[in-house]
Amino acid sequence: MKKLLIVEDKESLALMLKETVEAEGLEADVASNGAEAMRTLAAGRRYFAVLTDLRLPGADGISVLKQVKESDPDCAVIVMTAFGTIENAVEAMKLGAFDFIEKPIDVDRLILLLRRCREHRELIHENLLLKEEFQQRYRLPAIIGESPRIVEVSQAIQRVAPTDSTVLLQGESGTGKELFARAIHQLSPRRDRSFVAINCAAIPDTLIENELFGHEKGSFTGATARQIGKFELADGGTIFLDEIGDLGAAVQAKILRALQERTFERVGGTATVDVDVRIVCATNRNLTEDVKTARFREDLFFRINVFPVTIPPLRARKQDIDALTDFFIQRLARDLGKPGLRIGDAARALLRSYEWPGNIRELENCLERAAILCERKTIEARDLQLFPNGADAEAAVREALDLSGTLGEATERAVRLAERLKIADALRTTATRNDAAELLGIAPRTLAAKMKELGLD
Ligand SMILES: Nc1ncnc2c1ncn2[C@@H]1O[C@H](COP(=O)(O)OP(=O)(O)OP(=O)(O)O)[C@@H](O)[C@H]1O
Ligand SMILES: [Mg+2]
The missing domain is CATH 1.10.8.60 (Helicase, Ruva Protein; domain 3)
Incomplete structure (x- = not known):
């Protein structure tokens, strides 16, 4: 937006201001009194700024300012004050003017002010975008479905979300475990803090400790600075341990204490770090089975199996x-x-x-x-x-084949259907009938006869 509204009753001054502004590559409308300015604004014209004289015939500059603030609060208003009317300028500032400029107008200062107005406007715009993006990202995910089983899951989640209890989400791949984990965070008092997700299956066992707990400077070659891990990152918020069932035995032992006491040491460090995190875990494995076969530690299972929620398959x-x-x-x-x-x-x-x-x-x-x-x-x-x-495939086949009549009749119809489809496919994928016959493994004469019989000519 590069248009400005100039409200000035002295024609020569108005013209000078307009030319100054235009020389800067901006555009300007001029209103010669307060009433005209109000009409222009009420008509919905949008400006990045309004430059207005304070003393005007008809409605004065203060009324123009009030009108602008009402119709477009982000529009900056600069008031022009005559020598000795500083009180009016102060009043204008109190009412939300962006700045004031004294007459006679110092052109350089005016240009500077206008630049600041435009930057200000852009900032507001960027802020709005950020805010929207923020809301998009952090709003409660839409959970679709009204089947009794999904309603039950949603209710369980709503009940547990406001607490600090550890939640274990179980369900097949693609059932919405991550979606529900985010919903738990959003419905909790921790919603303004971070939600940190870590996919335990995607990180090799040798790196996961570093990923979860961070490391101290010099703890290994290449550790040039202290780095905090996901647990510290999630402090005050929620950590989502996705695919926890895929953790190797060594790592299972290491995270047990962190889950139990919310304390740990960074890799290569001796200082104990305390964190306040809500833990949500998810897995598509059957952990009860894995405990039985000793693939998953029983003590860790008891730690995370505080509030289990099973998400039904679709x-x-x-x-x-x-x-x-x-x-x-x-x-x-x-x-x-x-x-x-x-x-x-x-x-x-x-x-x-x-x-x-x-x-x-x-x-x-x-x-x-x-x-x-x-x-x-x-x-x-x-x-x-x-x-x-499965069963639905059979239903589809039954629908396609007409199975009425005797075995002979039904078979005959099935054979004709197969012939019709095969021949049509062959004709579609080849250039000549001879090629089609070759593809089908029959003589061209036989093909011609079949096509006639089936009405494919
Ligand atoms: N009830 C639902 N309503 C709307 N979208 C859903 C619902 N459940 C899942 N989804 C969507 O389905 C996709 C898969 O969900 P999600 O990633 O949460 O599943 P998952 O159980 O974590 O799967 P995986 O085990 O493969 O990681 C996502 O895009 C998610 O937004
Ligand atoms: Mg997932």
Whole structure:
């Protein structure tokens, strides 16, 4: 924004100011009295600043200032004061003026002031962006689903979130463990402090201690400075130990004390560090089994199994598929810039019947892929590239094959269907009928006869 409003009744001065401003590469509107300025502002014209005389015919500069602050609080107001009217300038500052400038106008000072106004405006704008980004990032994640099992999980989480209890989230891959971990943090009194996630499965055992507890300067070659670890980073907030079931035996022993007493030493250090952290763990392994087979330490299991929450797989709550689909489609329409993106009925039915071994993440990815590849507004079943399995596969086959009548009749129809599909595919992927016949392993004459019989000519 580079437009300024000048409110000045002396025409020659107004003109001089306008020219000065324009020489700086800015633009200016001029109002010759308070009433005109008020009309311009009320009409919704936006300015980065208003430069106004204090003594004006009609409404005075103070009224203009008040009007600006009401209609656009971020717009800076500079008041021009005549010699000896400093009290008025003070009053203007109290009412929120950005600054004042004395007459006769010192052009250099005016230009400087205008630059500051524009910087000020940009800062406000950047702040707004930051704030929005902040809210985006830290707002409560949307948890979609109304099936009894997910409602139960949500309620458990709402109850435990405000406490400091350790929570263990268990569930298959892609069921939403991380989403719920973040929700716990957001619903807790720690929400303004950090949420620090660490994926225990992604870090080699030899590095994880350093990652969790940090190190002292000189503790190993390359440790040129003290570095704090995730536990210290999360002080006052929440630490999320994701895939805790994948920790090796040595590391399990090392984190036991940190979880128990919230104290530890940095690698290579002797000083004990105390932290105040809320612990949330997650795993897709069956820890009870792992304890039995001694893969996971029993004492560590007891430490983390304070408030266990099991997140059901998507196939156990198929009634949520529709709502999740709508949610993802809406988000994709927005993120991919495809307004009006929707999903066809057959596609929806296919999504409902699929088993989703990869759970919600798989559903999300499937829809994203379809939305990107699909050039139409409506995603159809074939865009999903999903192949039903298990019981649903059988249902799909039954639907495609007409199994009525005798065995002979049903088989004959099945054979014809297979022939029709094979021949159509061969014709589509080859240039000539001879090539198609070769691909099918039959003579061109046989192909011609079959095509006639099946009505493919
Ligand atoms: N109930 C839900 N509502 C909306 N989105 C969800 C829901 N549950 C999961 N998701 C989304 O599904 C995706 C997978 O969830 P998340 O990463 O939390 O799963 P996870 O259990 O941690 O998986 P993994 O074991 O693979 O790490 C994320 O994009 C998440 O936002
Ligand atoms: Mg996860």
